[in-house]
Amino acid sequence: MPTTDMIRFENVKKVYTGIESKSADIVALHNVNLSIQKGEFVFVLGHSGAGKSTFLKLILREEKATEGRVFVNGRDLSKIRQRDIPYLRRGLGVVFQDFRLIPSMTAYENVAFAMRVTNIPERQIKRRVPYVLSLVGLSGKAHSLPQELSGGEQQRIALARALVHSPPIIIADEPTGNIDPELSVEIMELLQAINSLGTTIVVVTHEHDLAARFKKRTILIDHGEVVDDGVSPYGKEAAYL
């Protein structure tokens, strides 16, 4: 595997087995072959149920590929040991659609939390957290609780938290799903700025417009298959969505 591949899927198939075979098996992804290079900015586009979240779960090793191999940041996830998974994840900054902030903690504490639970010394936390908060433009809101912040601000805390470990890859699941359209441009611009510093960015979305606006590489997933992969906008892609 060339060293510039940050993410690579080789003949990946993911089947969800029904619990106690009451429900039928669901093939969420199949025949997926792709690679994402270091420093790329990629959209993963598809309808609801197409398999986008499954794609992310495979990268995060929340799920294991049923067939084929997934490589992330030089690791073969079919062979990774259980106790190495935390270290894989420290190299993957994730921004979830629902932000997943801890409501009882301030913006500062939410970001610091990600460093505390990974055994980073307090001195380093005190330096790093204000810095990443300033990167997302939230220095002034460090001591606010999530409920005192707007959706866009909460998302930026989530992004700041994803940045604390300086991960080579940032993954955003539906980053524009829960916020106003103008704010979604703002977050996308932030992601682009981070990308320009060399971080690989993967944005999962079902919004065709968003992918089209930024003219980036777009991987189109439909019914569990990659049906298109290239720079948006595509005539073909528009036909699907």
Next chain:
Amino acid sequence: MRLSSFKYLVRQGWHSMVSNRLMTLASIGVLVACLMITGVAVLLSVNVGSYVDYLETFNEIEFFIDDSAPADVVENLKLQLPLAQNVAFCEYISKAAAVEDMRGWLGENGDVMNDYAGEGNEQNPLPASFRISLTDVSDMANTVQRLQSMGAYAVPAQDGTAVTYNAFYRINSPTELSSTLVNLRRIVSYVGWGLVIVLGVVSVVVISNTIRLTVFARRKEINIMKFVGATNAFIRLPFFVEGMTVGAISALLATGIVGGAYYGLEQALLQPDALWLSEFTRCMLPFFEIIGPLAGGFLLFGISIGGIGCASSIRKHLKV
């Protein structure tokens, strides 16, 4: 692990205990009750054991020697019996010594024995004997049989065959008492251990339920920890802190209650009007001797149960 991380984890565990205080109190209550019952059972068992030990010091067996037994057979027994298996102590009482013993027994009326006194006195009706006490009383019946067979000797008859006699014509052994004591001790210790196991399981279930609630209340946090790359060990630790703290607090409370009750009982038995119980009191292990092992045992039991309860409740939540 860094000190700052460790402090953080301990704070987390403590925090969740406090915010979950009703469940925490409930599980402390149940655990204290379990520890108390277990402690009482164990104390009872060791005290019965101590009493049985005391009674066992009276386990003397008497082997009476037939007057017709040849002197060389008796001399041989004097050499062999003390060396036999399971014999702790062996004393030979000659016919003359038996008379002196009897005289001692009779006290003022000892003079009636005058006619029989003296070594080799033909009038003496008392038999010589061996007084033997055993190392392991639980094996008394077998040992008596084995020792008795050592008294066998053969005398050639006219027709060339041999007739077998036994030097011992009678054996006095408290076999029944000893087997009762041994059984008593066994029952008490079985019941004690049975309680320890049953209540141990109950406590594990209770603690693991408490922890499960905590885990449930904090499932979002756990999920976030997983995605930012916290190791399982790190995620588990606050719950262990919680479980073990509950265990330790319960152990201290139980030590206070059971230890206090034991001390009270001991003081009561030492009162002059309780002297009729002196036989038991003498065997009762003193408070200062039991309190250390009791506290240690409770702490060990409580903390390990807290840990086990924890481990059994959070395993499945870490499978992300």
